[in-house]
Amino acid sequence: MSQALYRKWRPHLWDEVIGQDHVIQTLKNAVRADRVGHAYLFAGPRGTGKTTTARLIAKAVNCLNEDPNIRPCDQCKHCIAVNEGRFLDLIEIDAASNTSVDDVRELRDKINFAPTEGKYKVYIIDEVHMLSTAAFNALLKTLEEPPSHAIFVLATTEVHKIPPTVLSRCQRHEFRRIPVKDIVGLLQDLSQKENIQVEEDALTLIARQSTGSLRDAISLLDQLASSGNAVTLSTAQTILGAATNQLVIELVNAIQTQNTAEGLNCIHRALDSGTDPRQFARQIVEYLRSVLLINLGSWETVDATAETKSRMEAHAGFFASAELVRITNLFNSAASDLRSAWQPSLSLELALAEAIEPQPARPDLEVPQRSQINIQRTAVAAPTTTPPQSDVQTTSQQTSREALQPDKAVHSVKKEKPVEEIQQPPAAQETAAVQSSDIPQEEKEEVSTVTLSDIKNHWREIRHLVRDYSIPTQTLLNSCKLLSFKNNTLTLGFTTDILHSKMNTKENLTLTSRAANHILNAEIQVRSVVMDTKAGKAPEDLNIDSEGIIGTALNLGGQIVDRD
């Protein structure tokens, strides 16, 4: 099997180490001046060059080149021996597997022997934070009085776990995450030399996914190129699971168009594909943050593929910065919300609902004045607990018959058509389910001039009218299903409790009712319910006999939509 690319491309010279100039410069100077210290601590994230730099020290201090300015030369026999992993005076210890005090004692005993080949014995102790306390104490003794021929380089990704007594005896260097553009540059160079065909956007995606670790970045490229085909953005997206990025963009689109149903759909698609909800929330926050930065004019600080950036720009042009701050905050809380532990999607759904419904209902909603809605004949919509019948009576007393235009799309029917026969308007996306309320039962004597189908046919106009008064209410109406119209009461079904509870306010129900009254010239009460989305399953709180008529309907795939 061929050598892993990241091993093949381990820097051999100081100048090949990227993104750590502050460390490299100091070490280079020390080598030149022959003032290399006896104990170094390299701290920083994984894959940023700690082991690489430690080996460069081993090479540089043992390099046979006469000019200290060009040590390591990478050509003398010592440099070559280090490169090939057979230089006897370079001792690499993985503290993760040699944590005991005996291991350190053994090291201490051997350290006094003079170097075999070179001038210095260099000990690299990787993952040094893994040592036991006793082992640290043993190491400390050695660090206090190292023999003049010994150099220690301790490396760690978790510097906070290193005892202060050890820290104080080392020259400490912090390794940084490598910036995306530097990673892209290195990957470009490397692909050219390795003859890998790759799109620049794919490299940016790889760089972003590797979160500053060059080893990860090179490994990802290696993995993507292993098929021998060109590495395109789309293959990179597919293989790296970055497709969720697309869902983030779609979610923000849904917020922009105030389409709650679509937004919920994005959330559920992301979670169904195995994305961790908090991770998804973080991705949304990261995206919105970039949109905000662009919105504030800081275009160049945003790291993204050209395609994503153009979407960000479009969003930045649409949202006001205050709005972006508000929405980002909502998803930021979702990212850290502990409630997600028991209901993974809840925090995200709440954030979405709040993002789309920004302001509390405007006070003038109570009495809309900007349209010709006939205030006189409207009534407060029936609360779900009140039998609709009683409200119908009240409102019909208030109805001013003259305001109705009987010749305009108004039909007189005695009973409703079953839901299956009614054509679904474009807004109703869910498939119609058999409703338990369609099970033959005694018809209530009722005369309505409007049918559910009339309401469906005019639903678009009704929503448009509502929009004039409240965009949030209209948004909620976009994501509900028109379930039934009985006893002059239109029942709106929502798939989640959150949306239902948002809709179920006096303002929202009244406004919708008024708009419907106005468009259809009829008396229409509105109420909201939560649909049981699991057809065939009875809600647990309803004591349903599985042999009875409702139970049988449920067993056949029916769905309870009206619990009153």
Ligand SMILES: Nc1ncnc2c1ncn2[C@@H]1O[C@H](COP(=O)(O)OP(=O)(O)OP(=O)(O)O)[C@@H](O)[C@H]1O
């Ligand atoms: N700063 C860098 N410049 C160039 N290449 C780098 C750099 N950092 C890492 N690499 C690449 O990543 C590989 C691994 O780097 P290295 O082993 O030095 O990382 P590390 O910081 O020791 O990581 P860990 O903490 O996981 O041990 C190298 O072989 C090299 O290909």
Ligand SMILES: [Mg+2]
């Ligand atoms: Mg290392």
Ligand SMILES: [Zn+2]
């Ligand atoms: Zn050399």
